[in-house]
Amino acid sequence: MKRIVVVIAVLAFSAGAVVAQQDQVKRTQAMMKDNGKNAGALSAMVKGDKPYDQSTVNAALAQFEDTAKSLPTLFPESMKGIKLEGDYDPSPKIWEDKAGFESQIKSFAKVVADAKGKVKNLDTLKAELPVIGKQCGACHETYRIKKG
Ligand code: HEC
Incomplete structure (x- = not known):
């Protein structure tokens, strides 16, 4: 009887670990998708498709900052080889x-x-966005795989 309980406990634990892993993967991917959206919003302003809007800029930069803080834990060892x-x-x-x-x-x-600290208007956004974009690209070039 005791043994069965242990087996069930182990099964429940590993099922929990799988769910946690899927949550982690979703979080990571959602965060990168938000980065993409925010970078798109900033680049629309740079191109003149949208008027400059400081609150959109602030929100995008805050989200990038949040990403930078989260990145060290976004890709735990358990995600290696994941599709x-x-x-x-x-x-x-x-x-x-x-x-x-x-x-x-x-x-x-x-x-x-x-x-x-620098982006306060369209000119400074035009100067800073490529600098940020270059870093997104530098990481993707080596650490992201484009499928098929
Ligand atoms: C330190 C590395 C790193 C940095 C910096 C980084 N990314 Fe990523 N990004 C990744 C990796 C790894 C993936 C693939 C995993 C994934 O899609 O979640 C990815 C995936 C993406 C995706 C595809 C998401 C999807 O699955 O559809 C987008 C969009 C993206 N990143 C945008 C950005 C933008 C924009 C920036 C900069 C503001 C940025 N990333 C900065 C590593 C990085």
């Missing part, structure tokens, strides 16, 4: 070259913190 729904997968290099990945996170955090 996501959608066009992109995380590259195994995230876990194989941890130091490189962490240095990308640091560079990203730095340019975001920098931009936060």
Whole structure:
């Protein structure tokens, strides 16, 4: 009897771990999708498709900052080799070259913190957005895989 209880407990625990993993994957992907939306909103202003709006800028930069803070825990070891729904997968290099990945996170955090103090109008946005975009791209180039 005791044994059965233990087996059930173990099963329940591993099912819980799978759910936690799926939640984590969803959180990570949702966060990156929000980054994409915010970067799109900023680039619409730069292109002149939308008027400059400080509160949109502030919200986007706050979300990038939040991403920079979360990135160190967004890709736990348990996600290695995972396939996501959608066009992109995380590259195994995230876990194989941890130091490189962490240095990308640091560079990203730095340019975001920098931009936060600087972007006050369209001109400064035009100057800062490419700097941020370059860091998004630098990380994606090595640590994100575009499917098929
Ligand atoms: C330190 C690395 C890193 C940085 C910095 C980074 N990303 Fe990503 N991004 C990834 C990885 C890894 C993936 C693939 C996993 C995924 O899709 O969740 C990804 C996926 C994405 C996706 C695809 C989401 C999906 O699955 O549909 C978008 C859009 C995106 N990133 C936008 C951005 C933008 C915009 C920035 C900058 C403001 C940024 N990312 C900064 C690593 C990074």
